Amino acid sequence: MDLFLQQLINGLNVGSIYALIAIGYTMVYGIIKLINFAHGEIMMFGAYFAFIFATSFQMPIWAVLLIPMVIMALAGVAVEFIAYRPLRDAPRLSALITAIGVSLFLQNLALLIFKADPKVMPKIFPETMISLGGVEINSTTLVTIGLSLFFMVLLDLYIRKTKQGRAVRAVSEDKDAAILMGINVDRTISLTFAMGSALGALGGILYSVAYVQVFPTLGVMPGLKAFIAAVLGGIGIIPGAMLGGFIIGMVETMTKAYISTTWADAIVYIILILVLLFKPTGILGKNTREKV
Amino acid sequence: MDKNKRKAYIINTISVVSLYLVFFILIQTKVMNKYFIGIAILTCIMIIMAMSLNIVAGFLGEMALGHAGFMAIGAYSSAYFSIALMDTGIALPNIVVLILAMIVGGIVTGLVGFLIGTPTLRLRGDYLGIVTIGFSEIIRIFFINFAPTGGAAGLKGITKLVTFNNVYWITIVIIILIFTFGRSKQGRAIISIREDEIASEAAGIPTTKYKVLAFTVSSFFAGMGGALYAHYQAFVEPSKFTFMFSIEMFVIVVLGGLGSLTGSIIAAIILTVLPEMLRGFAEYRLLVYSLALVVMMIFRPQGMLGRSEFSLTKFIDSLMLRKDMKNSIGGGEAQ
Numbered sequence: 001m002d003l004f005l006q007q008l009i010n011g012l013n014v015g016s017i018y019a020l021i022a023i024g025y026t027m028v029y030g031i032i033k034l035i036n037f038a039h040g041e042i043m044m045f046g047a048y049f050a051f052i053f054a055t056s057f058q059m060p061i062w063a064v065l066l067i068p069m070v071i072m073a074l075a076g077v078a079v080e081f082i083a084y085r086p087l088r089d090a091p092r093l094s095a096l097i098t099a100i101g102v103s104l105f106l107q108n109l110a111l112l113i114f115k116a117d118p119k120v121m122p123k124i125f126p127e128t129m130i131s132l133g134g135v136e137i138n139s140t141t142l143v144t145i146g147l148s149l150f151f152m153v154l155l156d157l158y159i160r161k162t163k164q165g166r167a168v169r170a171v172s173e174d175k176d177a178a179i180l181m182g183i184n185v186d187r188t189i190s191l192t193f194a195m196g197s198a199l200g201a202l203g204g205i206l207y208s209v210a211y212v213q214v215f216p217t218l219g220v221m222p223g224l225k226a227f228i229a230a231v232l233g234g235i236g237i238i239p240g241a242m243l244g245g246f247i248i249g250m251v252e253t254m255t256k257a258y259i260s261t262t263w264a265d266a267i268v269y270i271i272l273i274l275v276l277l278f279k280p281t282g283i284l285g286k287n288t289r290e291k292v
Numbered sequence: 293m294d295k296n297k298r299k300a301y302i303i304n305t306i307s308v309v310s311l312y313l314v315f316f317i318l319i320q321t322k323v324m325n326k327y328f329i330g331i332a333i334l335t336c337i338m339i340i341m342a343m344s345l346n347i348v349a350g351f352l353g354e355m356a357l358g359h360a361g362f363m364a365i366g367a368y369s370s371a372y373f374s375i376a377l378m379d380t381g382i383a384l385p386n387i388v389v390l391i392l393a394m395i396v397g398g399i400v401t402g403l404v405g406f407l408i409g410t411p412t413l414r415l416r417g418d419y420l421g422i423v424t425i426g427f428s429e430i431i432r433i434f435f436i437n438f439a440p441t442g443g444a445a446g447l448k449g450i451t452k453l454v455t456f457n458n459v460y461w462i463t464i465v466i467i468i469l470i471f472t473f474g475r476s477k478q479g480r481a482i483i484s485i486r487e488d489e490i491a492s493e494a495a496g497i498p499t500t501k502y503k504v505l506a507f508t509v510s511s512f513f514a515g516m517g518g519a520l521y522a523h524y525q526a527f528v529e530p531s532k533f534t535f536m537f538s539i540e541m542f543v544i545v546v547l548g549g550l551g552s553l554t555g556s557i558i559a560a561i562i563l564t565v566l567p568e569m570l571r572g573f574a575e576y577r578l579l580v581y582s583l584a585l586v587v588m589m590i591f592r593p594q595g596m597l598g599r600s601e602f603s604l605t606k607f608i609d610s611l612m613l614r615k616d617m618k619n620s621i622g623g624g625e626a627q
Contacts, residue, residue, distance in 0.1 A: 035418060086590045092417070093355070094593035097546050100539055101585035108578040224425070224535065231422055266433040269426035277411055280419050 005135045007257045008250075013141045013210065015249025016148035020203035021226035022233070022241035023155065024076075024196030030172040030236030031192045033092065037099040038079055039200050040223020041106035046072045046201025047121070047208035047218055048114060054124050064124050065147075065205060069198040076197025077190045085186075110216040118215035121208045144206045151199060152242055158195075159238060168192055172236060225252070225265075228272045234282025243283060247271075300605040307604055308464055319456065329456050335564040336463040337520050342544040342556040343470045344513030349542065350551035350599075351474060352506040353486035354413075355421035359541045361428025362401050362511040364533035366518025368441050370397030371450045371528055378451060390453040394462070394519040401515025402508050404431075409507030413500065428538055435530040446529030447522075454524035462520065466513060471553060473509060482506045483551075547588060549595030554602040559595070 021043055028036040049068035053059045059067070083102050087095045128139045159165035170178040171188045179185055207222055208214045229248040233240025248268055255264040275282065315332065318324040324332070341363060348356040370393040377389060384392075412423045436444045473479050481502045484492040493499050522528045544563050548555030563581075570577040 033418075035421075083586050083590070087593065090589075090593045093546060093550070094589045096355075097543060098586050098589040100543065101582045101589065104582035105579060105586065108582060112576070112579065220536075228422070228426075231419075235418075260437075262437050263433065266430045269430050269433075273412075273423055273426045273430075276415060276419055276423050280415055 002134055003257070005133070007253055009135065009137055009141060009145075010257075011250035011253035012145050012246065013249070014253055015246035016145045017203050017207050017210065017245075018222065018226045018229045018249050019152065019242040019245025020148050020199050020206070021222060022229040022245045023152070023238060024200040024203075025227045026230040026233070026235055026238060026241035027168070027172075027192050027196045029230065030238075031168065031189055032084065032088065032095075034084065034095050034099060035227065036196075037096075037103040037223075038083075038106060039196070039226075040219030041103050041110070042072050042076055042079075042197045042219070043200040043204025043207065043223065044110060044214075044216065044219035045075065045106065046204040047214045048110065049201075050124070050205040051119055051121055051208070051214045054122050061124055065202065068205060069201045072201035073194040073198040076193040076200075080190060080193040107216055107219075114214075114216060116216060118213045121212050121214050123212075124205075124209060140209060144210060147202070147206065151202060155195065155199065156238065164188070164191060225268060228268065232272060232275055232282055234285030237282070237284050240282055240284035247283075296605075300603070303605050303608065312460055315456065315460065331565060331568050332456055333454060333459050333524055335561055336459045337517050337524065338541070338544065338560040338564045339463055339557050340466050340517035340520065341514060341541050342548065342560040343467065343553055344510050344517060345541050346545050346548075346551070346553060346556045347470065347473070347482075347506050347510040347513070349545050350549075350553075350556075351479060351482045351486060352503060353550070354503075355417060356424045356507075356510070357421045357535075357538050357542055358424030358426075358428030358431075359514055360533040360535070360537040361424075361431035362405060362514035363518035363521065363537075364428075364431055364435060364528075364530065365404050365511075366397035366401040366515025367522035367528045367533075368435060368447060368518075369400040369515070370394060370519030371447050371522040372441060373397070374451065374453070374523065375447075375449060386451075386453045387458055389451075390458065390519075390523055391462075393453075393523060394516045397519030397522075398512045398515040401518065402512035405511025405514075406504060406508040409504045409511075413503040413507060425535060425538070428533070429535060432530050432533050435533075442529075444530060446527055448527055450522055450526045450528070452523065452526040454520055459520060459524070466516065467553075467557070470513065474553060478502065478505060486551075543585060547585070547595050549597035549599060551599040552595070552597040552601055555595055555597035558597070558602070 021039065024039050024042070025036060028034060028039070046068045049071055050064050053067060054064045079102055083098050084095060087098055123140065125140045125143045130137045130139060130142065159168060167178070167183045167188045168191065170181065170183055171185055171192075175185060178188075203222070203226070204219065208218060225248055226245065229244035230241045231244070232247060233242070233244030235241075251271060252264050252268055255267045259267070279285070315324070319329060341359065345356060345359045348354055373396040374389055374393040377384070377392070408424075408427050412420060412427075415423055435441060441447045474483075481492070481497045482505070484495070484497060485499050485502060489499055540563075544559045545556055547563065548557070548559030567577055567581060570580065573580075
């Protein structure tokens, strides 16, 4: 039972990180219908910045977290402006290839700057063990879950309650109608990229702290899984991404603990395929009929 | 056979044979060393992979991001077969073993493609892309865990059967087969689905059947490419067939032009040879490569050739025409 509780908390830990990253994918997909492959690299760079600020500059915790988030938010906006905006009216496939290109570019840029060898991520949160009902929990785990939940709630409030948030929802619902309503679509898309990238950077930092490593291809696997999480929950739907993230994290942890470590990823993919085959719009998605 | 067709056949045959002779002389005179021959063989394999992917991505117009998985199945099944065949002690010529192994690899992969395609081709666009990524990753994880083929350490002890001589002609045959498929009744039905699925269904084309057919044929040839790869490297390991490798093949197809087979061939040559040529700048090579990809997509999103095919006959004709025009203009001035 204790083992189960322990795994449950581990699952929440991984799940909250996936959820954070998945939000970025889902928001971007919702607004410009593009799988932003570069999102994984945004989180990787976020982790590298945090690493630099924590080791070379000895900055306090809040700066180690917030400054990379701001930098990566700007980087996300820049990527959209340079690479995706010229292709907004091009076929979807070209935009997708561009996203792959940007992703490869950023990966190799990191390889060039930071070299291939993994760096050891310092423990940026104070480390203590907290005993909770017979289960030992690492404080880093608690901070990870807490921080992710905090930012997710913040985002959710922002999207639902503020004027800009309403603009984001309006543009993802119907871009043309949003233009007619006087919404600045370009600015709204930039805003979406900024928010998604900031959360992605935070996810990257938390991921690298959890796995104590930073390396140039850090973003690939969690990026892919977070993307699966976004699809699982229903792509374009923010609460869906959160739900999907937690499900993927939980499934992965439980498979690793009780079935097999090497098959864990395969089971994640099998669930994804089953969901897509039986409910292609994801768990929270609504079915829309295709019109002739 | 009409005159133009015969002319095209003759021109193409001559160019294929003379290209082979050029390579033959270069290899015989040792101008091309082992390293360059290796690049040429890999290029041939990538041509097969890109063309086979083009059947689904270009003809059918669906996003297939799991081609590496099919290549892995072809590589593993053919290698397993050829090792078993060698063990029986039956002495067969290398080329026969290679062709048998390719057929086994192709059929096994085609079967898997059929099994995967039947349920998944109900999905479209990005969703299909994601499912193909999922299947390809599952295949890779399967081979990591599957003990009979060596697991994560890879399958060793494959006899190296591929040489430039045989791979060149095998590639030519596969190119002809895929071209013929594209122009056949089935190929045209697949293209019509890409153009307008609802209209082609209304015209009496069983769309699901042809979608699955395209997927199966594509994976069949991908399996053959994988078989060649296994018998060239003499070693297969699961870590080769990652998601990034699928993406690499997809990029070749898109850069060449979706639906253009000659485009795939040209792009496969450029994207295999160019990175090797840039080895001197190893650190910047992938940076340049990815940047080129983004720039290409921004300025020429339809790829190099778009949907049109490069035709040697037409190319020669246009050269002749230009000469004729020049002559007539020149003649005009002289008068």
